[in-house]
Amino acid sequence: MKLNSLKGKNILVTGASGGIGSAISLKISQLGGNPIMHYNSNRNIVKTLLDEINKEGLLADIIQFDINNELELKSAIDELKKKYSKIDGLVNNAGILTRGFIAMQSVEKFRHIVNTNLVGSFAVMKYISQIMIRQKSGNIVNVSSLAGTMGLKGQSAYSASKAGLNSLTQIAAKELATFNVRVNGVSPGYISSGMLKEPTEQDKQNKEAILLKRFGSSNEVASVVAFLLSENSSYITGQSIIIDGGLSISV
Ligand SMILES: NC(=O)c1ccc[n+]([C@@H]2O[C@H](COP(=O)([O-])OP(=O)(O)OC[C@H]3O[C@@H](n4cnc5c(N)ncnc54)[C@H](OP(=O)(O)O)[C@@H]3O)[C@@H](O)[C@H]2O)c1
Numbered sequence: 001m002k003l004n005s006l007k008g009k010n011i012l013v014t015g016a017s018g019g020i021g022s023a024i025s026l027k028i029s030q031l032g033g034n035p036i037m038h039y040n041s042n043r044n045i046v047k048t049l050l051d052e053i054n055k056e057g058l059l060a061d062i063i064q065f066d067i068n069n070e071l072e073l074k075s076a077i078d079e080l081k082k083k084y085s086k087i088d089g090l091v092n093n094a095g096i097l098t099r100g101f102i103a104m105q106s107v108e109k110f111r112h113i114v115n116t117n118l119v120g121s122f123a124v125m126k127y128i129s130q131i132m133i134r135q136k137s138g139n140i141v142n143v144s145s146l147a148g149t150m151g152l153k154g155q156s157a158y159s160a161s162k163a164g165l166n167s168l169t170q171i172a173a174k175e176l177a178t179f180n181v182r183v184n185g186v187s188p189g190y191i192s193s194g195m196l197k198e199p200t201e202q203d204k205q206n207k208e209a210i211l212l213k214r215f216g217s218s219n220e221v222a223s224v225v226a227f228l229l230s231e232n233s234s235y236i237t238g239q240s241i242i243i244d245g246g247l248s249i250s251v
Pocket of ligand 1: 015017038040041042043068095096116143144146187188190192195196
């Protein structure tokens with residue numbers, strides 16, 4: 001089998017209209033899979049990506065829902081069930097970041113971040129895992145963050161939501177292994193696209209602490225996600241792989 005082949009696999013990628021989700025979708029299509037590219041508000045981005053992928057003679061599809069609207073999300077996944085005989089993979093990648101010290105952070109904002117990043121990812125995993133349980137196969141990759149392992153100053157809601165997601169990865173791996181479903185995660189550090197396209201002064205200072213002395217690219221995240229989705233990682237489940245250029249071990 002070709003390295004990391006995803007030939008014939010239907011894989012839902014949430015947040016495909018964002019920097020990392022676009023790169024993951026492109027990588028899946030290049031490896032022979034069919035990325036089902038989810039967006040919430042930025043349809044034009046996934047539509048352009050779809051056209052580019054199709055122009056290369058590769059497969060892709062588009063789906064829309066607000067991750068915070070369970071009814072909308074469930075009905076979009078019901079449509080997928082009708083359209084495809086199998087959903088082979090899920091990349092739970094949609095997420096948002098806000099910054100603010102705990103003393104200054106509104107409870108409402110904290111709740112919104114946790115709802116989007118953690119409860120939203122849970123909801124997608126719930127409905128997609130029901131399909132995978134029935135078909136007795138599947139593969140889930142949760143896109144977490146180094147913040148979920150280290151807890152970053154000024155990012156309480158974001159860090160807590162990603163720590164919760166890491167926990168969900170382990171629990172889902174335990175609950176789904178018996179149904180031939182693997183569940184893993186990736187924890188990127190600083191990636192110079194998407195939500196960190198415009199790094200703050202603090203981000204720039206932190207760059208000095210990265211062993212490789214640079215931010216990562218969305219393609220470097222996509223390569224690890226593709227590995228976890230492929231048969232090359234067939235004995236790995238319940239793990240979250242840190243992709244941070246060595247930042248987390250630099251002190
Ligand atoms: N960039 C980094 O350095 C970095 C580092 C560590 C982890 N991550 C993680 O990587 C993932 C992708 O990040 P990114 O940098 O690519 O971010 P991004 O470019 O800002 O993309 C965020 C994505 O999430 C979707 N989204 C936001 N709110 C949503 C909602 N209510 N319902 C459904 N979808 C929603 C957006 O959809 P629309 O645009 O269509 O609304 C968009 O596709 C996130 O989970 C993030 O935490 C990123």
